[in-house]
Amino acid sequence: MNRVRLKVNGQEHEIEVESCTLLVHAIREDVGLTGTHVGCLTGDCGACTVLVDGASVKSCSVFAVSADGAEITTIEGLAGDEGLHPVQQAFWDEFAFQCGYCLPGMLLTTCELLDRDQDPDDAAIDQAINGNLCRCTGYASIRSAVRRAATRMAAGDPDALPESQRSESPSAEPPPSA
Amino acid sequence: MTAVTSADVVVTGPAIGSSARKEGGDTLLTGRGRFVDDYTLPGMRYAAVVRSEVPHARILRVDVREAEQSPGVALVLTGESAAAHAGPIPHFIDPAARGGRYTDVRCLAVGKVVYAGQPVAAVVADTRRQAEAAAELVRVEYEPLPHVLDGDDALAADAPLLYEEWPDNVVLHNHYGTGDVDAALESADLVISDTIRIARSTTAPIEPRGYLASWDRLDETLTVYGSLQNPHQLRWMVANSLGLDETAIHVITARVGGSFGLKMQGHPEETLVCLLSKLTGAPVKWIEDRREAFMAGAREQVHRFTVGAMRDGRIVGIRDQIVANTGAVSAQAGWAMPNMSATTLASGYTVPNVQAELHVVVTNKPPLNAARGFGKDSAHFVMERVVDLVARGLGLDPAEVRRTNFIPAGQFPYRTATGLNIDSGDFPGLLDKALAALDYDALRKRQADLRTEGRHLGVGLAFELTPESADGPGSFVSGFDVTTVRMTMTGKVTVYTGVTTPGGGNDTGIAQIVSDELGVPMSWITVVQGDTERCPGGFGNFSGRGMVTGGGSAALAARDVRAKIATVGARMLAVPVDEVEVAHGYVRAVGDGRTVPIPEVAAAVVTRAFAIANEVEPVLEATRAYKPGNIDHVPDERGRIQPYPTYSSCLHAAVVEVDAETGQTKLLDFVMVHDCGTIINPALVEGQAYGAIVMGIGAGLTERLVHDAQGRLASDRFKSYLLPRAGDLPTIRLEHQVTPSPFTMYGNKGAGEAGVGGAQAAVANAIEDALAPFGVTVREVPLPPPAVLALIDEARTK
Numbered sequence A: 001m002n003r004v005r006l007k008v009n010g011q012e013h014e015i016e017v018e019s020c021t022l023l024v025h026a027i028r029e030d031v032g033l034t035g036t037h038v039g040c041l042t043g044d045c046g047a048c049t050v051l052v053d054g055a056s057v058k059s060c061s062v063f064a065v066s067a068d069g070a071e072i073t074t075i076e077g078l079a080g081d082e083g084l085h086p087v088q089q090a091f092w093d094e095f096a097f098q099c100g101y102c103l104p105g106m107l108l109t110t111c112e113l114l115d116r117d118q119d120p121d122d123a124a125i126d127q128a129i130n131g132n133l134c135r136c137t138g139y140a141s142i143r144s145a146v147r148r149a150a151t152r153m154a155a156g157d158p159d160a161l162p163e164s165q166r167s168e169s170p171s172a173e174p175p176p177s178a
Numbered sequence B: 001m002t003a004v005t006s007a008d009v010v011v012t013g014p015a016i017g018s019s020a021r022k023e024g025g026d027t028l029l030t031g032r033g034r035f036v037d038d039y040t041l042p043g044m045r046y047a048a049v050v051r052s053e054v055p056h057a058r059i060l061r062v063d064v065r066e067a068e069q070s071p072g073v074a075l076v077l078t079g080e081s082a083a084a085h086a087g088p089i090p091h092f093i094d095p096a097a098r099g100g101r102y103t104d105v106r107c108l109a110v111g112k113v114v115y116a117g118q119p120v121a122a123v124v125a126d127t128r129r130q131a132e133a134a135a136e137l138v139r140v141e142y143e144p145l146p147h148v149l150d151g152d153d154a155l156a157a158d159a160p161l162l163y164e165e166w167p168d169n170v171v172l173h174n175h176y177g178t179g180d181v182d183a184a185l186e187s188a189d190l191v192i193s194d195t196i197r198i199a200r201s202t203t204a205p206i207e208p209r210g211y212l213a214s215w216d217r218l219d220e221t222l223t224v225y226g227s228l229q230n231p232h233q234l235r236w237m238v239a240n241s242l243g244l245d246e247t248a249i250h251v252i253t254a255r256v257g258g259s260f261g262l263k264m265q266g267h268p269e270e271t272l273v274c275l276l277s278k279l280t281g282a283p284v285k286w287i288e289d290r291r292e293a294f295m296a297g298a299r300e301q302v303h304r305f306t307v308g309a310m311r312d313g314r315i316v317g318i319r320d321q322i323v324a325n326t327g328a329v330s331a332q333a334g335w336a337m338p339n340m341s342a343t344t345l346a347s348g349y350t351v352p353n354v355q356a357e358l359h360v361v362v363t364n365k366p367p368l369n370a371a372r373g374f375g376k377d378s379a380h381f382v383m384e385r386v387v388d389l390v391a392r393g394l395g396l397d398p399a400e401v402r403r404t405n406f407i408p409a410g411q412f413p414y415r416t417a418t419g420l421n422i423d424s425g426d427f428p429g430l431l432d433k434a435l436a437a438l439d440y441d442a443l444r445k446r447q448a449d450l451r452t453e454g455r456h457l458g459v460g461l462a463f464e465l466t467p468e469s470a471d472g473p474g475s476f477v478s479g480f481d482v483t484t485v486r487m488t489m490t491g492k493v494t495v496y497t498g499v500t501t502p503g504g505g506n507d508t509g510i511a512q513i514v515s516d517e518l519g520v521p522m523s524w525i526t527v528v529q530g531d532t533e534r535c536p537g538g539f540g541n542f543s544g545r546g547m548v549t550g551g552g553s554a555a556l557a558a559r560d561v562r563a564k565i566a567t568v569g570a571r572m573l574a575v576p577v578d579e580v581e582v583a584h585g586y587v588r589a590v591g592d593g594r595t596v597p598i599p600e601v602a603a604a605v606v607t608r609a610f611a612i613a614n615e616v617e618p619v620l621e622a623t624r625a626y627k628p629g630n631i632d633h634v635p636d637e638r639g640r641i642q643p644y645p646t647y648s649s650c651l652h653a654a655v656v657e658v659d660a661e662t663g664q665t666k667l668l669d670f671v672m673v674h675d676c677g678t679i680i681n682p683a684l685v686e687g688q689a690y691g692a693i694v695m696g697i698g699a700g701l702t703e704r705l706v707h708d709a710q711g712r713l714a715s716d717r718f719k720s721y722l723l724p725r726a727g728d729l730p731t732i733r734l735e736h737q738v739t740p741s742p743f744t745m746y747g748n749k750g751a752g753e754a755g756v757g758g759a760q761a762a763v764a765n766a767i768e769d770a771l772a773p774f775g776v777t778v779r780e781v782p783l784p785p786p787a788v789l790a791l792i793d794e795a796r797t798k
């Protein structure tokens, strides 16, 4: 067993995992956040995407031990006290999901994209989400949602900044210890 | 006594017809949606399934000793021991009830296996990894039997028999249609015979299947959580095979991460997981892995057809011999899909003489499972290929040949040669809109110009008729459903319905209907689905039935509750009941505009039952069933029945460019004009349509399940089974046409299935059109680059 420290959505966790435990299983089963999904475990569907130190990573394709000390953002870490993250809002407004199983990957991939490119063109959007499968939407509404999120965030909506650019992320507050 | 006010009531428009935002969207967006793998119970253990590695064999011995010694293992179950505790799984649609052949399907194989991948044993252990590790240690000794993987081969007189109690490998053999095809072909100016093959593809929702069963030893009750489409049917099936009382079983549908037919009930693991929990006395979870999910086939057919047409493009007769390879028999409904392929033939065209002969054959491949399209998709592929071949043979424009043959808009209801009674539609209208959206004439000109440069642009059209909301007597395919609407004394409304959602959003649509019918805002309404203890008995989701049957029954129940609110509200306003309106949370006197809030009326019904609510039965709750019209199981003079109330329709147009050097197809444009009658929520309908179109594009271009010579799945991951990705697709354009159905509550027809068959056909037709200079004929799908190059080679060597 290995002791691994992860900062997940701003909260410190220390967990015991086997060397072969995948990060996705550590997040779902040891940290207990089930918003990150498993669709294939072969790195092809993207449902398990999380941000590791700001970069989108398919958490089924890395071992938990290799993420020791990392800062991780999961789908649960996007919304703040004031409500949904603008990317989440845009996905809702554009009907960019049906069953929602692909959402963790789609949302976090979009956050990462908009973090480095505030005005992505269609090719950039396609390139970003090409690693994420969605079987329900046919992707049209997802592209629209990414565009809408970019527009809203560019329009200077103060809440509409990607989490990494917000001065203080409310979800980063550690909860009172039990 | 009450706060009767004439304060401004905030009036919004009707909910029906609006793109109300998805119910519970925030739950999913914040990662709080509970899918089956997100449930954990105290003491929960995990199951892994040991599967056959051979396609056809007798099981000589199953050695579980090593597995039993493996760390964490609580139980290793073999087929023999399972059979001592569990009977056969009842069929969702029993082939025998359709004139076909029955065979026992069990949760674990007994005596012999009939496909590679069939469950032969199961392991329960403390962790998922322990269960999987122990499953590797189960040794199964087989005596191999000859096997057959191809449908035609399975029909041969000397083919190996899968089920020894059957005389051959045919589950169902049937004839469809009417008219004199021979005479029609005799009279035709053009007769074409050819063969079309539709390869095996699959539904592949991103969430695989999964079940969590928990047996309570003290109460002797079973609770089952699952990623399901038909919870009430699962309860009955498990009760039957495990010999339990139905009332001892509680089925709870988790959020479903896409389904598309795959998660209809009848899978062996359903009964298996329940049995494992009962035997171990612990909650047991099993989550399918992606390899396992790829075993489920969605379609696999061969059509040998002859069509006759007159010089003006009129199709006068079609004969079609269909061989559908259903794989091994499952208790799921997949085997029945080809029946709809035959029944849907001739589609929306006035072909007077149609004869189809169908053999649904078993082979040593994994079973077909129900899939979006339910066989209708294959009929569209064949029919739309046929129309294009006729156009080509006669030198006519394919758009015009469609127009010539369409059932005219004024001729509904229209009985087709196979017996379908199409309720309504305007097929030429769909075509006009699609051609306008394409700027068809300009596109043809551009195609001609590009050809002079050696570039291959192709335009493919495809019409699709989608019979929806099916009813099959004596099966779990039912044309009605049931909904309870309950209002609390604070005016909040909970809707408990028998229809379930695979994630598409019919809960939102049902809330919209209840909002309008009951006169309360959407925000007061909660929709509960998929729970056998809370929801009235119903049938779940399939066949585009959610809004037809769930919406219809919710409307009836809401009207009953509204009537009481109106009665008591009118008394509170001291006006006759026919002088009030109930809307947007208020009862309003039409004459002077005074209002009383519905929560006050609801409270009065309960707390003043012997005063103002006297003579009103003080229950703000109603349970109603809705049966749409047009379903008719009495055979007509030609033996035809009519199992569908309503028929959606659409017209697809695909524009592709094919690279003749690489065989690569680039999809440049895609238009679908869709008619599902009255639209309850346009955004939800469009979302479903986009998803179905892309699934059809995948089946047309890249998606193919491949088995090796030993029947083992070779395409077992998303790297070898290629779903369309965002970068593969142009912006799909969708337009609506609305011809309401006369046979459903709101004139709505069902959405969600339409798209697969038409899109598949449209891209295939477009590729043939693009490669017309080579003279290729498309005879199969999918058409990945090697298949396209083979088409060109074949045409060149002719």
Ligand code: FES
Pocket: A037, A038, A039, A040, A041, A042, A043, A044, A045, A046, A047, A048, A049, A058, A059, A060, A061
């Ligand atoms: S589960 Fe990680 S990519 Fe599919």
Ligand code: FES
Pocket: A096, A097, A098, A099, A100, A101, A102, A103, A133, A134, A135, A136, A137, B206, B257, B258, B503
């Ligand atoms: S919404 Fe279902 S997979 Fe994307």
